[in-house]
Amino acid sequence: MKNAVSIKLIQCAKTFANGAQALQPIELEIRPGETVVLLGPSGCGKTTTLRLIAGLEFPDAGGQVLFDGEDVTDLPIEKRGVGMVFQNYALFPNMTVGENIAYGLKIRKMPAAQRLEKIAALLEMVQLQGLGQRRIDQLSGGQKQRVALARALAVEPKVLLLDEPLTALDAKLRETLRADLNQLLRKLGITAIYVTHDQSEAMALGDHVVVMERGKIAQIGSPRDIYYRPASHFVADFIGTMNRVSGVAGDGQLRFGGGQLPCDTSSAGLRATLMFRPEDVEVVADGMGGADMQGEILSTFFLGDRTRLLVDVGAEQAVVVDSGRGASWQVGERIALRVPEHALLHFPDEVAA
């Protein structure tokens, strides 16, 4: 693939005509060839950000969009050289698969013979060999999205934009297509921006993940960073399953009904909250020391590779614990738990106790 393009958003805000501010001024830098996932709940501004980069929306005065350092802020989408894949496929129903893929090439006045060659190559790339003559309504959802991808890549865009491309598909298909998409993006080395509300998709696909919340960027980082070192309550809660234990801090400990956990003392005497992941909790066998807390099992969920337990440790919320295979647990049983100190996350409480 030719040289990939870097993207930079400078002070990009977006206020819609009805006065709703979809996006606070944001700064975002995307390196050439990397896949960046915009992740967040609906209404967080991720799609608006994508549409600003696409040229389907324009930022409020003062905002700038740069492709490779070149200001493209005022260019409409048809002049930006971006490829776009939509949630509901947006294939042209009046054209066959081949005609859909060739649409952008036709606009660019590529000769017919060359076009046919290119269609065949693209169909092979998305594993739809020989389906060029099919009508769009004869395709399954997964096939449609592959065609949409081939159509977007046909014009060799500088940037590939994907707006929740897998959301309309069923779970099984989503996983296969996600894997294929991942391979393809690595192989092409194209700068890609991917919008999703599905955190596992974000983790699997992104070189970097941009977590967004209410029109602002909450955190930018690698999937690992986002998972293990969330920058805020919101990110910690949004990504994966996170336990929250609140209590009163003092003497380097946070105390609550069922036990205590280590906590730095800067907030001594005040309420504090600690967070940790279910898979970091260790179950302590009966009679062994070193347990941080004790509690009663409220419910168990057998998930195949592990058993997920909901344990009441006397804090406001029950604690979620993933225990390995081997053990079997009964509801009502008492259990002793330990959380390694490195797995604990401490955020200042939003409100003082």
Place this chain on the structure above:
Amino acid sequence: MQKSFRFYFQLGFTLLVCAFLIIPIILSMLAGITDNFFIGWSSGFTARWIVQVWDSYQVTIWRSIAIALACLAVTTLAGVPLAYMLARHNGGNSRLARAIEELLMMPVAVPGLATALALIMAYGQYREFRGSLLFILVGHVLFTLPFMVRPVLAVMQTAQLPVLEEAAASLGAGPLQRFFGIVIPNVFSGILAGALMVVTLSIGEFNITWMLHTPLTMTLPVGLADSYASMRLEVGSAYTLIFFLMIIPLLIAMQWVTHTTRSRVRL
């Protein structure tokens, strides 16, 4: 046994209703080829009434066809872009667009005579225009425009046009390329349905035309009234026969188009 009785009862009832609708029309058409209607069919059949109508009213038939086609051209050229603007204004969620759509229906709801009177009051002083076929055309366009706009608008609202256009734009298509390459082909079924409706209504339009016409701008339905009023019943009936021969293929085509449009799977 029970079941077959119910079947025959329903069949009989259906046929009765059909007969109620069709028999007067058939009688009228037969009258057009009967030698003397007052004597009855025993007087024999003849084509001379048809020939007579063809000789004296042929020009109204051509005129009606010409007006219908002109009307189709105008409603298509004005109606499709209008529907497009109504569908896209304010993201397809516009009170103004809905108000305009309703207003377009006004000439259909208001009695044709009133519309015609209004037209005469507004443009009557321009003698040339008043006496020309264009004046009739204006009346027909006013009456048929909503029948073009509505089906096109309906298709536009269901066809995911905004996102299809965004997709086309991302592939480098400018506004005109999008309109002709994406919008028009994807709403073509709506345009076709509207077109058949417009042509049918224009050919059969009587109320407005009757008020607007001069002896030199008489159309087929007005000529029909004229022949019934001033000539033998057989002549008027022969005229009806010719009218039916023109309009029935159109009606069948309309049914066929609606059917194929409905069975087409949309994205």
